[in-house]
Amino acid sequence: QRDHISIVGSSTVYPFSTVVAERFGKSTKFATPKVESTGSGGGLKLFCSGVGSATPDITNASRAIKSSEIELCAKNGIKDIIEITVGYDGIVLANTTDAKQFSLSRRDIFLALAKNIPNPDGSETLVDNPYKTWNQVNSTLPAIEIEVLGPPPTSGTRDAFAELALEGGCKTFPFIKAMKKQDKKKYKAVCHAVREDGAYVEAGENDNLIVQKLVANPTALGVFGYSFLEQNSDKVQGSVIDGKLPTFDAIASGDYPVSRSLYFYVKKAHIGVIPGIKEYLAEFTSEKAMGEYGYLAEKGMIPMTAKERATVLSTVKNLTPLTKK
Amino acid sequence: MQLIENHITTGIPLSPKAKLSARNVDVFYGDKQAIFDVSLDIGVNEVIALIGPSGCGKSTFLRTLNRMNDTIDICKITGEILLDNENIYDPKVDTVPLRARVGMVFQKPNPFPKSIYDNVAYGPRIHGLAQGRVELDEIVEKSLKRAGLWNEVKDRLHAPGTGLSGGQQQRLCIARTIAVDPEVILMDEPCSALDPIATAKIEELIDELREKYTIAIVTHSMQQAARVSQRTAYFHLGQLVEVNPTNQVFTTPQHELTEAYITGRFG
Amino acid sequence: MQLIENHITTGIPLSPKAKLSARNVDVFYGDKQAIFDVSLDIGVNEVIALIGPSGCGKSTFLRTLNRMNDTIDICKITGEILLDNENIYDPKVDTVPLRARVGMVFQKPNPFPKSIYDNVAYGPRIHGLAQGRVELDEIVEKSLKRAGLWNEVKDRLHAPGTGLSGGQQQRLCIARTIAVDPEVILMDEPCSALDPIATAKIEELIDELREKYTIAIVTHSMQQAARVSQRTAYFHLGQLVEVNPTNQVFTTPQHELTEAYITGRFG
Amino acid sequence: MTTTTLTTREKVEKSLARRRAAETRFRLYGMASVFFGMLCLVVLFTDIASKGVSVFQQTSLTTDILLDSRYLNLNKGSKVEEVRFANFEGLIKRHFAKSLQPKSRSEKRELFKLISPGAAWQLQELLLANPDALDTTISIELLMDDDVDQWFKHDRDLTKDEINNRLSEQQLTWLNQWIAEERLDSHFNTLFFTNGDSREPELAGIHGAIKGTLLTLMVTLLLSFPIGVAAAIYLEEFAPRNRMTEIVEININNLAAVPSIIFGLLGMAIFINIFGVSRSTPLLGGLVLTLMTLPTIIISARAAIKAVPPSIREAAYGLGASKNQVVFHHVLPLAMPGMLTGTILGMAQALGETAPLLMIGMVAFVVDVPGFINDPSTVLPVQIFLWSDSPERAFLERTSGAILVLLSFLILMNATAVILRRRLERRW
Amino acid sequence: MNFSSLIIIVIIVLGGAYFLGRNRARTVSNQGLRMHSLPGHYGALMALWTGVPALILLLTWHLLEGPVIDHLLITQLPAHIQAADPAQIQLAISKVYNLAAGTGLAPDPSLMPAVEHLAALNERTLILNSGIALSLCLICCAVTYRRIKPALRARTEMETIVNLLLLSSSGIAVLTTVGILASVAFEAWMFFQQVNPLDFLFGTTWSPQVALRADQSGSSGSFGAVPLFAGTLLISFIAMIIAIPVGLMAAIYLSEYASSNVRQYAKPALEVLAGIPTVVYGFFAALTVAPFIRVLGTDLGFDVSSESALAAGLVMGVMIIPFVSSLSDDVINAVPQSLRDGSYGLGATKNETIRQVVIPAALPGIVGAVMLAVSRAIGETMIVAMAAGLAANLTANPLDSVTTVTVQIVTLLVGDQEFDSPKTLAAFALGLVLFLSTLVLNFIALKIVQKYREQYD
Ligand SMILES: Nc1ncnc2c1ncn2[C@@H]1O[C@H](COP(=O)(O)OP(=O)(O)OP(=O)(O)O)[C@@H](O)[C@H]1O
Numbered sequence A: 001q002r003d004h005i006s007i008v009g010s011s012t013v014y015p016f017s018t019v020v021a022e023r024f025g026k027s028t029k030f031a032t033p034k035v036e037s038t039g040s041g042g043g044l045k046l047f048c049s050g051v052g053s054a055t056p057d058i059t060n061a062s063r064a065i066k067s068s069e070i071e072l073c074a075k076n077g078i079k080d081i082i083e084i085t086v087g088y089d090g091i092v093l094a095n096t097t098d099a100k101q102f103s104l105s106r107r108d109i110f111l112a113l114a115k116n117i118p119n120p121d122g123s124e125t126l127v128d129n130p131y132k133t134w135n136q137v138n139s140t141l142p143a144i145e146i147e148v149l150g151p152p153p154t155s156g157t158r159d160a161f162a163e164l165a166l167e168g169g170c171k172t173f174p175f176i177k178a179m180k181k182q183d184k185k186k187y188k189a190v191c192h193a194v195r196e197d198g199a200y201v202e203a204g205e206n207d208n209l210i211v212q213k214l215v216a217n218p219t220a221l222g223v224f225g226y227s228f229l230e231q232n233s234d235k236v237q238g239s240v241i242d243g244k245l246p247t248f249d250a251i252a253s254g255d256y257p258v259s260r261s262l263y264f265y266v267k268k269a270h271i272g273v274i275p276g277i278k279e280y281l282a283e284f285t286s287e288k289a290m291g292e293y294g295y296l297a298e299k300g301m302i303p304m305t306a307k308e309r310a311t312v313l314s315t316v317k318n319l320t321p322l323t324k325k
Numbered sequence B, C: 001m002q003l004i005e006n007h008i009t010t011g012i013p014l015s016p017k018a019k020l021s022a023r024n025v026d027v028f029y030g031d032k033q034a035i036f037d038v039s040l041d042i043g044v045n046e047v048i049a050l051i052g053p054s055g056c057g058k059s060t061f062l063r064t065l066n067r068m069n070d071t072i073d074i075c076k077i078t079g080e081i082l083l084d085n086e087n088i089y090d091p092k093v094d095t096v097p098l099r100a101r102v103g104m105v106f107q108k109p110n111p112f113p114k115s116i117y118d119n120v121a122y123g124p125r126i127h128g129l130a131q132g133r134v135e136l137d138e139i140v141e142k143s144l145k146r147a148g149l150w151n152e153v154k155d156r157l158h159a160p161g162t163g164l165s166g167g168q169q170q171r172l173c174i175a176r177t178i179a180v181d182p183e184v185i186l187m188d189e190p191c192s193a194l195d196p197i198a199t200a201k202i203e204e205l206i207d208e209l210r211e212k213y214t215i216a217i218v219t220h221s222m223q224q225a226a227r228v229s230q231r232t233a234y235f236h237l238g239q240l241v242e243v244n245p246t247n248q249v250f251t252t253p254q255h256e257l258t259e260a261y262i263t264g265r266f267g
Numbered sequence D: 001m002t003t004t005t006l007t008t009r010e011k012v013e014k015s016l017a018r019r020r021a022a023e024t025r026f027r028l029y030g031m032a033s034v035f036f037g038m039l040c041l042v043v044l045f046t047d048i049a050s051k052g053v054s055v056f057q058q059t060s061l062t063t064d065i066l067l068d069s070r071y072l073n074l075n076k077g078s079k080v081e082e083v084r085f086a087n088f089e090g091l092i093k094r095h096f097a098k099s100l101q102p103k104s105r106s107e108k109r110e111l112f113k114l115i116s117p118g119a120a121w122q123l124q125e126l127l128l129a130n131p132d133a134l135d136t137t138i139s140i141e142l143l144m145d146d147d148v149d150q151w152f153k154h155d156r157d158l159t160k161d162e163i164n165n166r167l168s169e170q171q172l173t174w175l176n177q178w179i180a181e182e183r184l185d186s187h188f189n190t191l192f193f194t195n196g197d198s199r200e201p202e203l204a205g206i207h208g209a210i211k212g213t214l215l216t217l218m219v220t221l222l223l224s225f226p227i228g229v230a231a232a233i234y235l236e237e238f239a240p241r242n243r244m245t246e247i248v249e250i251n252i253n254n255l256a257a258v259p260s261i262i263f264g265l266l267g268m269a270i271f272i273n274i275f276g277v278s279r280s281t282p283l284l285g286g287l288v289l290t291l292m293t294l295p296t297i298i299i300s301a302r303a304a305i306k307a308v309p310p311s312i313r314e315a316a317y318g319l320g321a322s323k324n325q326v327v328f329h330h331v332l333p334l335a336m337p338g339m340l341t342g343t344i345l346g347m348a349q350a351l352g353e354t355a356p357l358l359m360i361g362m363v364a365f366v367v368d369v370p371g372f373i374n375d376p377s378t379v380l381p382v383q384i385f386l387w388s389d390s391p392e393r394a395f396l397e398r399t400s401g402a403i404l405v406l407l408s409f410l411i412l413m414n415a416t417a418v419i420l421r422r423r424l425e426r427r428w
Numbered sequence E: 001m002n003f004s005s006l007i008i009i010v011i012i013v014l015g016g017a018y019f020l021g022r023n024r025a026r027t028v029s030n031q032g033l034r035m036h037s038l039p040g041h042y043g044a045l046m047a048l049w050t051g052v053p054a055l056i057l058l059l060t061w062h063l064l065e066g067p068v069i070d071h072l073l074i075t076q077l078p079a080h081i082q083a084a085d086p087a088q089i090q091l092a093i094s095k096v097y098n099l100a101a102g103t104g105l106a107p108d109p110s111l112m113p114a115v116e117h118l119a120a121l122n123e124r125t126l127i128l129n130s131g132i133a134l135s136l137c138l139i140c141c142a143v144t145y146r147r148i149k150p151a152l153r154a155r156t157e158m159e160t161i162v163n164l165l166l167l168s169s170s171g172i173a174v175l176t177t178v179g180i181l182a183s184v185a186f187e188a189w190m191f192f193q194q195v196n197p198l199d200f201l202f203g204t205t206w207s208p209q210v211a212l213r214a215d216q217s218g219s220s221g222s223f224g225a226v227p228l229f230a231g232t233l234l235i236s237f238i239a240m241i242i243a244i245p246v247g248l249m250a251a252i253y254l255s256e257y258a259s260s261n262v263r264q265y266a267k268p269a270l271e272v273l274a275g276i277p278t279v280v281y282g283f284f285a286a287l288t289v290a291p292f293i294r295v296l297g298t299d300l301g302f303d304v305s306s307e308s309a310l311a312a313g314l315v316m317g318v319m320i321i322p323f324v325s326s327l328s329d330d331v332i333n334a335v336p337q338s339l340r341d342g343s344y345g346l347g348a349t350k351n352e353t354i355r356q357v358v359i360p361a362a363l364p365g366i367v368g369a370v371m372l373a374v375s376r377a378i379g380e381t382m383i384v385a386m387a388a389g390l391a392a393n394l395t396a397n398p399l400d401s402v403t404t405v406t407v408q409i410v411t412l413l414v415g416d417q418e419f420d421s422p423k424t425l426a427a428f429a430l431g432l433v434l435f436l437s438t439l440v441l442n443f444i445a446l447k448i449v450q451k452y453r454e455q456y457d
């Protein structure tokens, strides 16, 4: 039996969730929540495994819950799940400050990293990605080899990157865009598949490691979260994407195209059973945490707009559960 | 040298006052048979000498008498060994009291990698033969004295037993065995590494022990056999050729093989 | 039994045709001194017997002669051992050819956990004494025959040497040593586990070897010493008491300690 | 045949050069191997140490501050609860706003960013320890923020362009002013050893992880050593030599090759789901690591038992020792050094492992120092793993610092076993 | 008095029983009767009988306590909750516990009866628990005490119990295997429902990107495990090339050549290598070794990828050196000196003696050490993930990036799991197949050892 809140889930949300947990523990009479970093999927699996003090109360996620997961939850007696959006995470494409800054369009990213791309001769067929250097993709880009260090296919960050950057570029080809209506699966396959011939290097989930590898390898680009860019701005620089630099403000305003929402999910039934959940929600969604100048922003999370925050606040206030999508 | 077909042991292998009796014992190492159908009694208060050419199975036979062969995986035994009329190969028999009653001195000295004192005290300790330290000290001292080693080691009782000379190790092993005070003592060439004086001491010890115990001794020295034993058994290629009173064996052997061995006419 | 103060070896420890000479050798095991100032020559084509009570330092002295004591950490040696007038304890001397020239049979048989064949072939192999298999087979056969073991093992040459009887192991070790064809052979009680016939065979071998080699043999059997050796050295508590021609030692010992030992008046 | 003597000697002599060379080479290989191993150790160690030593210093600012009872809304008789929730943060902000007079809102923010959130907590601790300090002006070394700490320790002498531009021009002016006043300085970092985990690098400590490691390894050692040794003894000495035993033997060897994360899955399935052990506890971690280290201990223990020569067993049997006595009096003591080696290796592995702990909830943010084996906790390797993946630059040196602590832990643990092993070792 | 203090009490009682039994046996034997066993044996038997059943009982109770108390609590819950679904009841019980513990929850009057009942239950079970355990202790103790007679075969009986304990210890190892198989089998089976086992075993493309229908063009969700096993082999092979020679030579040097002083310090120092967290090795491999190899390789005209099997393998080799060195050192040290003497006596050099006499005699132990090291290499994740990358290339070129089975298992399990998709289930299938293949490997190793084993002495 336990007297502290148990939180599991995304490694991306973990750094933010833990700050809140720590402050919550220091400034209330409740015990400090225990936060596990299990990955979004792993967290949801644990979260949906049942109710009662043996199961977690909250799970963090760097993506929205899937309907299959909602079903799993329901099957195990978890009916009311409260979804709380906490903010944004920018995904950046960066290289070392010793090299020239890149300026890319999403189309460039797609053409450089997708497994299959439209035939360069213009016909509406797909071919294996033939490009070896950046200038083959786009003549304005430098003539260096394409080498991008990024997360593996099992990672949520990778999914988000595929969805936001690759698909964004992919859609700019009308015949592929048309595919979306006819064969959604195929469309996704084309837009999300990352090449596997060595140009995209699956470099593990440790973002610090990617940063340091970039320093060691000036021709490589890396894919990782905004907070790491911010902390290592002396070593790496974010590439301009679609004309926008990954800055705090650009991400917050939604101008920077590659950013995703972060969430956490709460078991409504546990409120009132495990002490402190309500207060934790209040702390997390308070202005001093989630606000524009809140401590989460200082830790690298990109805050939502005031309007979005108001919606979240009302969800917390009314404990509105998620309705089936 | 070949196996004697349909061999029957010559002489008087049996004894009316048998302490240990072997009956139709065969021993195999894997496929190789090392002992062929041996039947032999060892009487109470008797010293029996086992002689025979090297590799004829003396040690193997001796080891059957307290089930030491159990420790060799490939070794299989058939037949019976009776100790006070009880078959020691009965599955119910516990080898622990058996081996406490039938002690053994091995051919190659094998002291424990422990101190001299602990080597000797080990048996009494596990069998609880001493109440307290003083009694144990006494046992150790007495055993070492009887084995003729006391003078040489008395001021280094806590030095390791493995740091002794060959002959000292052998005497240490003898001391270790008699410290348990067994009823039967099996000695496999106990004097092979000993000088004449130490040998004489051990022979004296055997004589002394005989009054209470039963002893089987493997030896290559016929003089020694003549000096200490009442009966002598001659083994040949795994078969028990002849058993007779010692003086008879050495003066008028009945079997030609025995005679050939005694007079040194082999090879 | 106590140490003789200011002792000088009685008799004729030196030899005009020395193959091996020990000069003022002291040996220590840690703090304990095991050999006291021993000087002794072993002549070419001579068999010298080392006798003395158990623990007097015979094995220790023998092991100094081919630097086998090097392998015992706590063992320290002072003095000189000259082989063909070269000090073998010179730091420049390589123990490998030294030990190939001065072979050794140990007191406790220590066959390698290998086949009988490999045990004997080991030395010739490492020293490259045989050109090819056939020659090696010959060496193995010859050595085993000379050690009197061939008949017993010829059809199980590839069985492990550790599965032999005690006496067989001892002969195996002798065969292993002579297979290297050393100039000097040190034998530490080579016949202790052997029956008279096998012993006779080894003695014959020693006699035969003497024609070409130099032999030092530790033995507890005075008869054996008398049979095989030309000179006998008597050790006592680490001191070399007397060295004299064998017949003289056994008939008219000069030193009272020797006499006491020979006549069995110790203890 | 008279030439044989000569030829043998010649043959030996002829072979000598080659053999001597082989000997020298062999010896050199040996030496080189040991040297190589040591070199790796030294390289790794210096690498870690060079990154980690700075963690033992922490920057703080000496300040005289008035503990204003009115602002804090406290009085001498205030209860602990009230002190806990008093607004010390505000007090500090007010203090600095007054003394440095920041011009704008954003300058104010910049100023407050220089001070660690831990500073408020320092004041609170101080007041709890000494209630009389209320309404007096005290001199205290306030914790600085991690950015300041990093700058002060590493980049102080660099120009603005060379450093991580997380500190603004204005902030640097303030800091340099404080340095000039000799107020900003670094001191030994006790917090690193007394605190649990924190998301503020300057507050993050390894006390919790050390305690968790101690508890977890205690459980692991208490279970895996006896069980491992017992299993090895059974298999080597008591089990009948048959197909079944062979299967078990192969099985155990095979368990050593099972990826450690699978043991985490197993632990989750058995200990959590069936036995209801709670997640994230040293007890659970210890159980899982026990399963993981068992094969290592069993295998090495068996090898050690095998190496005991049969003559020693025979001697004991011959004296009438029972099988158990032979094993426990002779074989076990002689095999003990080898068993300890296996245990050292197994425990070292357990000490460095994170993957299985992920499955059982020990890869977690736990602030409170665990009291006993059923409190939530993490362990050192997990702490290292988590810190190494934290964005804040200051966690880099904390990671290395924690590794240094883990290594000291390891060396301490090994030293005990090594001393034991040395006393037990003998040749025969 | 809680559970742990109860256990401590039982242990104290157990210690008392030992002395009691021993004294009793002494008294009996002082009456002139010859006892079957030593007084100490009777004492130990008493201790075993006194402690073991009670401890087993306590542990069993401790495991069952939760469910039993929960069950009893349910009856005290308000009727409407009792009638609700199990999840509701579970929640209510959790709440009762937290209310009873006073952790600051708002009190709920409808649950008060249950809360009070819980307090009462806790008190009662504790009394019951300690009562039963202690009386079991005492009863067993008394019974054994009365059994102490000269005819009681205390040693045999004690040894039987000890043997049972030994047996159950090795049983744990077997149960672990069963547990592992059980915990991967179900998911692996699910996986093979979705992916053809033959494709899995013999497929040469591994790409657990979104799983797709096979008939689609551009599909890349393929699960051919061959590249993973090839990668595992490659990396383990590189690691062994470092670890076996270095480890073995270090062991030989330390046990045969080095002075005891050097050995005393060098051996434990090498052992530290095994305990450095793998993250550290990972960083080292990725940031120091891999770039070094890349620069070197590029200078020599090779095409080196920034993540290479070589870097990971080399560093992993360093990590497992102590497995080979320390364990081999122990078994080499256990070879009797007389064997070495025999060889030196024939004029063998040290290295001939070592290679031809000592090593063969120590072979089973050395093979065991090597197998353990291989196992560790196969099971290692972090170094490979950080330095060799995660791309499943089917290649024998150590300069390429490869991945291993274990790494894939871990990334699949800790990445964004999808509990029902083959992407996550593949981890279990990989685990199963890896388990079976190492089984074969171990079988072969065992046969080799049996064939070449040289039993000394
Ligand atoms: N390794 C050793 N460590 C310590 N002392 C030893 C060692 N080897 C022998 N000694 C001691 O040195 C002395 C001489 O021993 P040595 O083996 O030379 O005797 P020995 O004359 O060969 O006797 P034996 O006839 O019994 O073989 C003995 O007192 C013995 O205890």
Ligand SMILES: Nc1ncnc2c1ncn2[C@@H]1O[C@H](COP(=O)(O)OP(=O)(O)OP(=O)(O)O)[C@@H](O)[C@H]1O
Pocket: B029, B032, B034, B053, B054, B055, B056, B057, B058, B059, B060, B061, B072, B107, C162, C163, C164, C165, C166, C167, C168, C169, C193, C195
């Ligand atoms: N462990 C074993 N494995 C296989 N064969 C063995 C084993 N021990 C002995 N033998 C064989 O059994 C036969 C009898 O051996 P045993 O040791 O009984 O001879 P012994 O009469 O004691 O000879 P010795 O006087 O040489 O000691 C010999 O041929 C020997 O090679």
Ligand SMILES: [Mg+2]
Pocket: B058, B059, B060, B107, B188, C165, C166, C167
């Ligand atoms: Mg024999």
Ligand SMILES: [Mg+2]
Pocket: B165, B166, B167, C058, C059, C060, C107, C188
């Ligand atoms: Mg000797």
Ligand SMILES: O=P([O-])([O-])[O-]
Pocket: A009, A010, A011, A012, A013, A038, A039, A040, A041, A061, A062, A155, A156, A157, E415, E416
């Ligand atoms: O841990 P993630 O699911 O955020 O990648």
